[in-house]
Each structure stands twice: as C-alpha cells, then as structure tokens.
Amino acid sequence: MVLLSFDIEEFDMPFEYGKEISFADQISISRAGTIAILDLLDQHEIKATFFCTVTFAENVPDLIERITTTGHELASHGYYHSNFKxxxxxxxxxxLEELSGQAITGYRMARMMPVDEKEIEKAGYTYNTSxxxxxxxxxxxxxxxxxxxxxxQNVLQIPASVSPVIRFPLFWLSFHNLPLALYKFLAAWTYKKDQYLNIYFHPWExxxxDQVERFGFPGYVRKNTGLKMIKRMDSLISWMKSRNYQFGTFQEFIGKLSGSNPI
Structure with a gap:
C-alpha cells in the first residue's frame, strides 16, 4: 500500500532562512498548496492522510471539511508548527477532533523530530510516524x-520510507532533486521489499x-516546486497506478495489518 501523506501547516519555513513572512501569508500559501493537492487526489480518485496543525486547521475550516468528507484521513501534526510542549x-x-468530527489516531512530530513515546501513548494515539x-x-x-x-510503548511506529540496504530517504527533498526515473526506481525497490511506501510532502511545495529574496531558500529546496511539483506528483501517482499499487490512509493500512490482509 502507498501511504501518501501531507504535513499541512502554517508556512513558517522562511524563518529558518532568516526571512520574515506574515501569518496571513503563511496560511494563504499553505492553503493554496492544499487545494492543489486535494484537486490532484480527486483527479486520481485516491485517498491520503493529512497531518495537520491546529493553527492551520482553525484557519481553513472549509478545507478540513473537504478533507474529511472526501474520505481522507486527518491526523495530528501538533498544535503549532514551531512550538512544542x-x-x-x-x-x-x-x-482536531472538535474541528473535524473525526477520530484522530495518528501523530507526526513537526520536522520529524524525536518525541517521547510514553507521551504519545498517554495522549491516546494509535500510531506515530515521526x-x-x-x-x-x-x-x-x-x-x-x-x-x-x-x-x-503500545504505539505502532511507522517510519518514513527509505530504500533497502543504503537507506536512501524517499522524502520530499529527494523527490524534488532526483531525476524522476531514479526516484521511481528507488520507490519500486522499496515497495517490492517492504510491500508498502510511506512518503510525505507539504502543501507549500x-x-x-522560486523567490529567493522573499523566502531565502537554497536551490535544493525550491527546485521543482509549484506547477513543476504538481506535474511530477501527477506523473508519480499515474506511474504507481499503472503498476497496480494500492493507495490508502494510515488507518486503512493499520486495519489491514491487524487483519493480516495483503497490503
């Protein structure tokens, strides 16, 4: 199963590169990217998981409703993106359960930083993918x-996918920078070995x-963003579907694991 997921959050990444960005712009940029993602998923008729901060969710109630009513999974990405307790x-x-009316069973820490598994269990999550x-x-x-x-700690850990042997990460940065054919080769190798893929992206991608003065991003961050990213993702999904890869949410994946069904 392909676990396609998106960390939808306030777009605060420019702060890491010494740039200022207003809160309104943080929300509007991530909002535009989330709409592009949802349109693409609708086009391909596949489901994904959205790890969302409370801050972002409170500012895009219509998108939270769209995510849940179209069969995607909503999970937690924390309360704020750059502040954790x-x-x-x-x-x-x-x-998030109040805002969505949906049970929240999964967690992903911002920037994939370490998180105390005892605290994850105590908070009532079924799985952690941090x-x-x-x-x-x-x-x-x-x-x-x-x-x-x-x-x-009684919590299912689902690490992000990396290739066998050399552990080359298949996360968002490698998708932007590798030739698409090479990324597909690594994805196919990993899928064959593990029988699933866990790959994640962000709406602002x-x-x-490609506005260096505004965001301050180096070339490896801004490469293949915007329309190029939409086209690359469309190509990746089409290629996976041509190979009969099944797409699903983390909750569906866990359900299949529990039932010992093929994934």
Whole structure:
C-alpha cells in the first residue's frame, strides 16, 4: 500500500532562512498548496492522510471539511508548527477532533523530530510516524532504528520510507532533486521489499517557491516546486497506478495489518 501523506501547516519555513513572512501569508500559501493537492487526489480518485496543525486547521475550516468528507484521513501534526510542549499532544488531538468530527489516531512530530513515546501513548494515539530512519547531516541520525513498522510503548511506529540496504530517504527533498526515473526506481525497490511506501510532502511545495529574496531558500529546496511539483506528483501517482499499487490512509493500512490482509 502507498501511504501518501501531507504535513499541512502554517508556512513558517522562511524563518529558518532568516526571512520574515506574515501569518496571513503563511496560511494563504499553505492553503493554496492544499487545494492543489486535494484537486490532484480527486483527479486520481485516491485517498491520503493529512497531518495537520491546529493553527492551520482553525484557519481553513472549509478545507478540513473537504478533507474529511472526501474520505481522507486527518491526523495530528501538533498544535503549532514551531512550538512544542508535551501537553500539545493531547490538546491537538482533542481540538482536531472538535474541528473535524473525526477520530484522530495518528501523530507526526513537526520536522520529524524525536518525541517521547510514553507521551504519545498517554495522549491516546494509535500510531506515530515521526521517524525518518536514515542519516541526514544536522537533522537525523537514525540508522539504528528499524526501516519498517514496529511497536513501541503500545504505539505502532511507522517510519518514513527509505530504500533497502543504503537507506536512501524517499522524502520530499529527494523527490524534488532526483531525476524522476531514479526516484521511481528507488520507490519500486522499496515497495517490492517492504510491500508498502510511506512518503510525505507539504502543501507549500505545490506553490511557487522560486523567490529567493522573499523566502531565502537554497536551490535544493525550491527546485521543482509549484506547477513543476504538481506535474511530477501527477506523473508519480499515474506511474504507481499503472503498476497496480494500492493507495490508502494510515488507518486503512493499520486495519489491514491487524487483519493480516495483503497490503
């Protein structure tokens, strides 16, 4: 199963590069990208999981309704994108359930940072997907963690997909920068080995980020964004469908694991 997911959040990434961006722009940019994603998923008639901050959800009630009424899964990405306290785990779950009317069972920490599994369990989540089991200078050093799903503290851990053997990450940055044929090769290798893929992206990738003065992003971040990103994602999904890969939400994936059905 392909677990296609999107971290929908206030677009605060320019702050990491020394740029200012208004809160209104943070919301409007992520809003535009989320609409582009939903349109693409509708076109292909596939379901995905949206990990959402409470801050973003409170500012886009119509999109939260669209996500839930069209059969996608809503999960927690925290209360705020750049501010975390352990109590936010439960608070974000409760608030997102209030806003969506949907049970929130999954969590992904902002920027895939470490999170206390005891606190995840205490907050009542069924699964956590906050691990990128690879090495990325200055960000991750997780070669000692399983590449594939495992249980910890009674919570199912579903790491982001990395290739077998060399653990090359299949996350958003590699999708932007690798030749698409090479990315598809790595995805096919990983899918054949693991029988599923867990790949994640962000709404702002589907907007034009090629404005260095405004956002301050280096070339590897802004490469293939906006319309190019929409076309690449359309190509990836079409290719996966041509290979009869099944798409589903994390909740559906967990249901199949529990029933020991093929994934």
């Amino acid at each position: 352990p109590e936010h785990l439960l608070q974000s779950k409760v608030r 691990i990128n089991p690879t090495y990325l200078p200055g960000r991750y050093n997780n070669f000692n963690i399983s590449r594939t799903h495992f249980k910890k 589907f907007t034009d980020l």
